[in-house]
Amino acid sequence: MKAIRFDGSLRFAVDVPVPRREGEALVQVLCAGICKTDLEIVKGYAGFRGTLGHEFVGLVVESPDEALIGRRVVGEINVGCNRCELCLSGDSRHCTGRTVLGIKGRDGAFAEFLSLPPRNLIEVPDEISDEEAIFTEPIAAACQILDQISISPSSRVVVIGDGKLAQLIIRVLAQTSCNLTLIGKHRRKLELASVAVRHLFQIRDRAEPASILKQVGGEKFDVVVEASGSPSGLPLAISLVRPRGTIILKSTHHATTPVAMSPVVVDEISIIGSRCGRFHRALALLASKAIDVRDLISERIRLDQGLHAFDRAAEPTALKVILEASGENFC
């Protein structure tokens, strides 16, 4: 089958075996989204080798659980050992023996077919289109913030970053009616965010944290969500958060960040890493149209033009680039 593989360099392959794993379902990929993590893996993050991709919607073509066959599904990307304490408590996201679709020890979704256990697959309600369904995984990741900390209508929250994940985070956080600010570098992306955010600030490249704090009004925030994907995001977050405030770290990147940690100690700041979330909440937001993602799609490109799609996704102005699995399966 066709697939986008990474083995130290990115390549499009046509001779990849269909991935059948014992006890798992085979899913025909309808379409898939390129995420910042995919771009980071190509730069060396996570040391992954294999078929990339973890945001997808597909049709189940084989499954030990026959009720799934023919269903249109999205899939939880973490596959736990199903034996350890974490897995048995229903959270395989932190199982130390886990594989992760297209990220760790398991071929991913930029292919005609992928394999996942039936327990990872969730049927997509009819109200959600294929291209909307691709956003289930990153919306779930955005929703995870609300499972980790409490945000109320009186909370002053700032999101750093205006990319794909940041755009979903502000749409999710706006559901709490909190006092929400967005800081980004790209005028067009900031404009897109105006559906969810009243306070938008465009900052210059290499602007100093102190001048950015001044630009946003000088008052520090209860919660800072770092979703810029840039090593400069954390030092900026530390400058923007109030004493005893909380920083949510959403960005993964392959870089080492030089950070002055003393303000974290002196101001007793909490920094909380945040990754994957539960899919059901994300599907409910999409099905009810509480969150509209259609304006976040930059482009749709066929799988066999995958290398070109990666180039496009890496452009600073790009939002979600969708890979269509084959000529027959358009989103």
Add this chain to the structure above:
Amino acid sequence: MKAIRFDGSLRFAVDVPVPRREGEALVQVLCAGICKTDLEIVKGYAGFRGTLGHEFVGLVVESPDEALIGRRVVGEINVGCNRCELCLSGDSRHCTGRTVLGIKGRDGAFAEFLSLPPRNLIEVPDEISDEEAIFTEPIAAACQILDQISISPSSRVVVIGDGKLAQLIIRVLAQTSCNLTLIGKHRRKLELASVAVRHLFQIRDRAEPASILKQVGGEKFDVVVEASGSPSGLPLAISLVRPRGTIILKSTHHATTPVAMSPVVVDEISIIGSRCGRFHRALALLASKAIDVRDLISERIRLDQGLHAFDRAAEPTALKVILEASGENFC
């Protein structure tokens, strides 16, 4: 009066005016302790200029609250504006307009006299000696951890560092009966810690985090307390904490730390800065002899030998060096 001042370089002065502030009490310092923060200030941390020192015990000689006069006291080091929301709620420790004794905008305790508002002063019970009372402030800082997170007898906790603060932290954490491990570099200091900790590991200079994890048994910890005062402490803490675990950051230092933050995101780790605590809890631990600090005193040196005392306190094998305020006021 005599005082140890820092004005870009450390010096002993004999002509420093007695610090009288309106509405405040004047305290004759009996003795004071040199802390890692003092050593960091001399290296440039916090940009402080003035009389150093914030761990002290003294006698109130003047006070608008006359009931305090003649009392033997310790003092909360943060002096808030007493008007803002934080101050009015009883927590001036994070008041943005605060001064901090010997650290920020306020002359400190390495002097014959210091000034603090009466509300900052707490009488020392007779059961506590002068030299024990000096430990009130750092024990309160150690107790702050228990105000920030929940530690139970089943918690696996590791403290990184075997210095003065780490020694107090393990004595405080041992009160919870948690499963406690200490990692340090100095054999003699590790031996001192054996009063509170069963699992002690001496690590080599520049040992890699992965090899240290192996050395301590390979199993990660629920809670890691970083109290080494070294820029390498945070990367080590990240390597030692389990997914969804907590790192308590206790060290302040003037260095910028290069940190790979992706594991914090992927494993959803919480990093919580932790600074000053409430004095009453610390005084209760000292008065009840639940915590013994006497073996943590390296040396007692007269104030006029203060520069020598700083040299001694900076030696890797040193623990608490106590400054005696004058020839007449021995601890």
